[in-house]
Amino acid sequence: MRAREEFVQRLSIKRARKLGSLSKEAFAELELAVRNDPISFVDDVEEEAFGIVASALAHYEESLHDDDLLDDDQYVEARAQRLGLIGNACEQALDLDPHCADASLLRLLAADYAPDELAGLLLELGEILEGEFGPLERGATGDAWADVFVRPRLRVKAALARTCLDTARFAMTRQACEELLSLAPIDALGARLTYALTLARLEDEDGFEWLDAREGRKGNAWFHLSRALLMYKLGRMPAARRALKGYDRLCEGGAYILLQPVYVDTYMPDRPEFEPGTFMEAMLAAHEAEPIVADTPDFVGWASEQPGFFDSAVAYCRRNGLEWRDPEVGM
């Protein structure tokens, strides 16, 4: 989440509304001024609350950089501490504005609930927000994301979609993703990625083909992995092999991360940004796919037996000085 950027936009829009009709140039000037000193443009408790959340998130993201140097115990402690800080900031923000959706969302995520409990709490949060602000709508531009004040609610829905996937509620995931794609077709939050995995898990080939076509069949780690899983599940092995090859060839480190899954921390509050085609992309896709991969128990074993796949994983591991955790392989 680009919290600071959204904070600047929110403040600029609110100030511009106060000032009356501004030219494009004048708005750009205003935005620049806000960017330099956002706090001095805060005129209401909503923005004060949002500012607290944005600043807490900035601290949170900075604190992630030191993780590599920590051992496991230190990591657990550091993580608890930074989640605690986010939680406190959210409480503070909610005291000012009880309807601050981002604060509500982050408070739930920072509390580290079991996914099943989180699913219930996110559903409840969605209902509270709908009761307060009415149903989500596309808005004048045809994409709800264009309204920076609606984005927090879209993030709540995207988090719900991912949590439903994590708790094996795939029809609910599908529904949340469909709503997100309909409300915000540009899909800045990447609901299509969660959707692709869900359609693979539900073995919905028509749905998956529709979604892939909607994306212009450009493909990415989620889509390649989803297709391989889908074809494997449908028992269409030549197609599954082709899809797996595509995943290996087109996703940087894809083979490696499927065979050597890594821990990925809770998204705060949404999927971290990544450059398309990077290892980060494959890592996030493989992480999100974990429950579905685990539900297809022989998939990983089958994948590693396909010609070239295991070698590709090992080669990537060596090239990048990464760790191979299976002692039997004897790297």
Place this chain on the structure above:
Amino acid sequence: MAFDPQREDYQRLGLRYARHIDATNPADATRAFATFGRRFARERDSLPQSDGDRAFHLVAMASKLIDYELPFVSDEEAENLIVRGHQLLDEALSLDGRCYDALRMKAAADNPSFEAFYTYLTDCAEEVRRICEERRASALATEPSDERKQLAADIAMRPFLRWLATLAEQALICGRNREALRHARAALEVDLRDGADVRFTAALAYAKLEDEQGLDELLSGALAKRCTRPSNDAWAQIARVAMAHKRYDLRAASEQLGELMRLYPHAPETLIRQIELPDGVFARLAVRPYSEDELVLAVSEATVLLQEGREPEGRGVLGVWVQREAARALTPAVLQTLVAQAQMASRDADASGGTSTPKESGDSQ
């Protein structure tokens, strides 16, 4: 009722014997038939039988050892039982190379992965169908009465039904739910009354696909009307619980679970333990409907539903919810005993190096 190998063995020899005494005069036949039961039990070899019948008898013996005795013996004894079971299957195959039950049971042990076993079953399915259909045609042509025609035809097709039921079950375990349904449908085409109880597997597959309509049709459509048992078996109930839980309709999930607990004795204990058993290699174990054992089997097969999803302790989202709900139905004292047993079991598992199932290994959270 699932397939009972001992009963089927008896039926096969009974049919053979009936054919044998067709040739004798009615008075002798009556006397001969009166002695059949005793001869079956004590002097089996004195009864007429084909190599196929002898092979099936060995299969029934192997099934008794592997499916019905193995779970209750010590590790050392287990080794012997398995060796003995395989000898019986080899012997069966030396008598009848097309004893598909023996081939399937051997393949279950010989193929190291679900995937390899599944591929084997898929590759041979058409051959098994063809041969079983030939045997059925021959039975229909040679048996004199409708009753005997029917029984002989049923028996001829059973190896294929078991093949399909195993395919459906394996597909479900492999995460191939549409394939599971396809195999279940194929079995139902062969046997409208579902003697193999493939609808139990199908109910779990529909729940996995979160296909409300498909599950409704299965549990209250034409098939349900043909079956003698109402659709409130443990598999159907667990599928209903899972569907409601997946909709986040926890009240409905609780009600369905409550119904399951009313139908089965000692259900809370079974639902808390959630023991995962090896599948019967001959067929799903033949147990009494609505018995505690039946619930144990259903819960074990429902592992695919219970253990899915991210859950901090790796037990599965629905599994943990079901355990919690079931615990509410128990008195504190009973619950405490169960918890102590579970802890002991998990300590034993840790001490022996742990036995992680393939389902757990992929999930790092």
